[in-house]
Amino acid sequence: MPGPRTTSPPLKSRLIEQAFLLLDREGPDGVTIRAVARAAGVSHAAPANHFADRRQLLTEMASRIFRQYLDMVATRGSVSGENRARAYLAALTDYGLSFPGRYQLLWRKDLVDWQNPAFLDQLNRAYDDFLQALAAGSRRVAAGDQDIETLGTAAWAMAHGYAVLRSTGIFEPRSDAFTGKPRMEAMLDLLLGADEDQRLPPE
């Protein structure tokens, strides 16, 4: 039996596709059920068959966004040779600046259901992996005189905060005055140490 012959791309995927276009163009508030339906060429109530409500649509989008971010981390880590912990952090701000709408959505608790088990599990798994990579690359943690969670929280908060503040326009993109490195790299050096776990030669 040759499987169910799908007559056209299922509406659900078309809806999500259009929703992402709206998200990138107009931000989270532009993603209304009715606008998505219009963009997909269906009636305003058609999406209700695939998403219980607006929050569920946005939660599903957030889940995909997070997966996309993790892909970026994996790619970056294996390509540039920087250690995995730094890849997590640098990719976070890079992603936030490349896709402001998607990034903003991720942290809008009112629009995304953080209690969603799939989403929560994905996030916890990533954070644990990040902490492990961080511990492996830090001399002070290895020596046992530094709380890995404090370091991890500090680094994650810094990367996230920088992404948010850059995307609001409060911070300008500048380089460190002494090293010439991009600001984010210099900031990570401050926290993680410029001398430890560097893989690239100082050029």
Added chain:
Amino acid sequence: MPGPRTTSPPLKSRLIEQAFLLLDREGPDGVTIRAVARAAGVSHAAPANHFADRRQLLTEMASRIFRQYLDMVATRGSVSGENRARAYLAALTDYGLSFPGRYQLLWRKDLVDWQNPAFLDQLNRAYDDFLQALAAGSRRVAAGDQDIETLGTAAWAMAHGYAVLRSTGIFEPRSDAFTGKPRMEAMLDLLLGADEDQRLPPE
């Protein structure tokens, strides 16, 4: 003649008062023009005489919130004796955790007009003061081998990021495993140095 007999407190201040009640109870999205008008006991279009649109109301609220934050910084600095830079950072997360709705509003670019000159000026002035305090308390900056803006950006981003992530519930309130200090303090130690610019005895 005993002065102009004001029949009742001016509507504008009553509106803002009710708006803050709504903000604290329901978050930024609960502050609708109509809800504020209802709470103040006037018709739905009455606020239009005092705020051109919803964005302007929320921008005015954001301005007051920022001023309130600066007051908290000043009080904290003069009471605890910690240096001014640390007071800025600690107060930021404290405020964010004490008033989640107000803090969330501050960073909602879609709801608050960051280009508002008064608001922008207030923010820049505070940030410059923060940088100056930071420079005064840092040996490495004083020695001239550390970009003060990188340090300031890192610290500000970290404090803001931590406030946001704590208020979403991603991070739990815990103490540093080695020093026993609150997490935020331990994080600041990582960045600013635990040994420099400490005013309080180690108890």
Added chain:
DNA sequence: TTATCGTATTGACACTGTCAATTTGGATTG
């Protein structure tokens, strides 16, 4: 008294999310 002008009210419009009732069309039966 009359005129004026800032302020509040009423009413409307286009938009939103969500629910109920209905239609549709393809697959699954008898």
Added chain:
DNA sequence: CAATCCAAATTGACAGTGTCAATACGATAA
């Protein structure tokens, strides 16, 4: 093949929202 069934899409409605236009109100000024 024809009858049935059922998921999926449509239509229509309701209560909200922000915002605009026209109106009514009231104190002050002439």
